[in-house]
Amino acid sequence: MKSIYKLLIIFLLSSTVLFNSCSEDDPIVTPIEGDLVAEFGLETLPDIPYPPDNQYNPDRIELGRLLFYDPILSAEKASTCGTCHHPGLGFADGRKLPAGVGNSLEIGPKRQLGVSKTTLLPIGDVPRNSPTVFNTAFNLDSTGKLTPFGVMFWDGRARGLEDQAVKPPTSREEMKGDLHSPNNVLTFLCSSMDKVPEYMRLFKKAFPEEAKEYEERGDEFMVTKKMLGKALAAFQRELVTRNSAYDRFVMGDKDALTDNQKKGLRLFFTKAKCNTCHNGPNFSDYKFVVQGVPQIGPGKKLLAGEDFGREEFTQQVSGRFAFRTPTLRNVSLTAPYMHDGVLETLEDVVQFYNNASRPRHPKVTDDMLHPVLRDPLGLTDEEVDQLVDFMKALEDNGSLLDPKLMEIPDKVPSGLPPLNGAVFNK
Numbered sequence: 001m002k003s004i005y006k007l008l009i010i011f012l013l014s015s016t017v018l019f020n021s022c023s024e025d026d027p028i029v030t031p032i033e034g035d036l037v038a039e040f041g042l043e044t045l046p047d048i049p050y051p052p053d054n055q056y057n058p059d060r061i062e063l064g065r066l067l068f069y070d071p072i073l074s075a076e077k078a079s080t081c082g083t084c085h086h087p088g089l090g091f092a093d094g095r096k097l098p099a100g101v102g103n104s105l106e107i108g109p110k111r112q113l114g115v116s117k118t119t120l121l122p123i124g125d126v127p128r129n130s131p132t133v134f135n136t137a138f139n140l141d142s143t144g145k146l147t148p149f150g151v152m153f154w155d156g157r158a159r160g161l162e163d164q165a166v167k168p169p170t171s172r173e174e175m176k177g178d179l180h181s182p183n184n185v186l187t188f189l190c191s192s193m194d195k196v197p198e199y200m201r202l203f204k205k206a207f208p209e210e211a212k213e214y215e216e217r218g219d220e221f222m223v224t225k226k227m228l229g230k231a232l233a234a235f236q237r238e239l240v241t242r243n244s245a246y247d248r249f250v251m252g253d254k255d256a257l258t259d260n261q262k263k264g265l266r267l268f269f270t271k272a273k274c275n276t277c278h279n280g281p282n283f284s285d286y287k288f289v290v291q292g293v294p295q296i297g298p299g300k301k302l303l304a305g306e307d308f309g310r311e312e313f314t315q316q317v318s319g320r321f322a323f324r325t326p327t328l329r330n331v332s333l334t335a336p337y338m339h340d341g342v343l344e345t346l347e348d349v350v351q352f353y354n355n356a357s358r359p360r361h362p363k364v365t366d367d368m369l370h371p372v373l374r375d376p377l378g379l380t381d382e383e384v385d386q387l388v389d390f391m392k393a394l395e396d397n398g399s400l401l402d403p404k405l406m407e408i409p410d411k412v413p414s415g416l417p418p419l420n421g422a423v424f425n426k
C-alpha cells in the first residue's frame, strides 16, 4: 500500500511540474510581477532640492521661462535655450549634434547650420548631443548626494543649474556667434536687458532683495550674471515629471506597466545589469564611465575630431573617454542617443550593451571599459524588446506640470520673436 501511495505522490508531483512548465502564462509559474517594487527598491522622484539663495519663487520661474525663449541671450540673436531644449522634443532637440547659431528658422532635425552675422564665417555643429533639461533638479552632486549642486554636462564641468545656465551664452556655436569674446559677452547681454523696461520691471519683481539693496545704495538697478543664472535655473528646476507609467506602478497601480514592461524591468535590474549605473529615482548615478561609444562630429577642444569626455574638463588622463551616466527618464522622447548622438534608436542602444559595447570606439580597449560592460549580455531579441519597452514606461511629457511651464510664450520682453522665430515642424 505504502509504495503505491508513494508512486501516486511522485506521479502527482511530476505531473504538476510537467503541467506547469507548459503553461508559461500562468503567473504562479513565471512570476514576472511579484513585488518588483520591494525586490528592486524602486523609487519615485523626491522633493525638489532648492539652493538657499534660490528658493521657490513664481516670479523668478516666469522670468526664467521668458528668458529661456528670448534671443536676447544670443549676442548675434540667432538662437535661444529653447532652440536645443524644446518642449515639443522632450526639452532636447531631436538631432545627433545641435545646430545653434545660424539663420535657420527650423528647430529639430531640419535645422541648418549657418554663418556668423558678424564675421560671415561658418559656424559648425555643437560637438555634443543635447540632453533633456527635464528633471535636472535631481542631478546628483559629485559625492552622489542629492543637493541643488548636481553635476551638469556630459563631462560634469558645471555644478548646479545656476552655474550651468550662464555658460551657453558664451559658446560661439550654441548662442554667441562671433560678436564679443566669451569673457565679455555676459556683461554685454546684461546691459542689453538693462535697456528693456519690461525686463527691468520683471527682474526687480523677481529679485526684490537685490532691488532694495540697489535702492538703498542710491544706485540704478542692473541685471547681473547671477540673477540671470538664478532665473533660468528657477524655471528649469520646476520641469519635473512624476507621472510616468513607472511612477504610477511604484505608487501602487500594478496595471500601469504591461507584462512586457515588467519583464523588461526585471531584466534591467538583473541579467542586463543596467542598474549598475542607471539607478536611483532618476535612473542615473551621475558617475563618469568609459563605455567606448564611437565618436562622430567635430569633437571637443583637446584634439580635433575626438572627445576625451571627462578629461576635457579635469585634464586628467584617467578621465579619458569617460562620460557621465545620463538619466533615462523621458529617454523615449530624446533620440538619437549618447554624448554624440551616434546611436539612432533605443534598440541600437540595448544592442550596443548586448554586444559588449560594440560598435566600439577604436581607441577604447576591453580593459579600459567599465568591468560590467566587457562581456556580451546574451539577451534574446525578445528581451531586447522588453528592455526597450520598459524604458518607454519612463516617459511623462510634463503631464502634471502647470501647463504654462510647457508653453512657449507668444512674446518675450525684448520684443524679438520667441525662439528667434524658428518653429519645430514634425
Ligand code: HEC
Residues within 6 Å of the ligand: 068, 073, 079, 080, 081, 082, 083, 084, 085, 098, 099, 100, 101, 126, 128, 129, 130, 131, 132, 133, 136, 139, 151, 152, 153, 154, 155, 161, 164, 165, 166, 168, 169, 173, 174, 175, 232, 236
Ligand atoms: C545649440 C544648442 C544649445 C543651446 C542654444 C543651449 N543648450 Fe543647453 N545643452 C546643449 C548641449 C549640447 C548640452 C551638453 C553639452 C556638454 O555636455 O558639453 C547642453 C546641456 C545643458 C544642461 C545640462 C543638462 C545635464 O543634465 O547635464 C542644461 C541644464 C542646459 N543645457 C540648459 C540650457 C540653457 C539654460 C540654455 C540657454 C541659456 C541652453 N541650455 C542653451 C545644447 C544647447
Ligand code: HEC
Residues within 6 Å of the ligand: 268, 272, 273, 274, 275, 276, 277, 278, 288, 289, 290, 291, 292, 293, 323, 324, 325, 326, 327, 328, 331, 334, 336, 337, 338, 339, 340, 346, 349, 350, 353, 354, 370, 372, 373, 387
Ligand atoms: C557601467 C555603467 C552603465 C551601464 C551598466 C549601463 N549604462 Fe547606459 N549609459 C551609461 C553612460 C555613461 C552613458 C553615456 C555614454 C556616452 O554617451 O558616451 C549611457 C547611455 C545610455 C543611454 C542613452 C541616453 C541618452 O540620453 O543619450 C541609454 C538609453 C542607456 N544608457 C540605457 C542603458 C541600458 C538599457 C542598460 C542596460 C542594458 C545600460 N544603459 C547600462 C552608463 C551605463
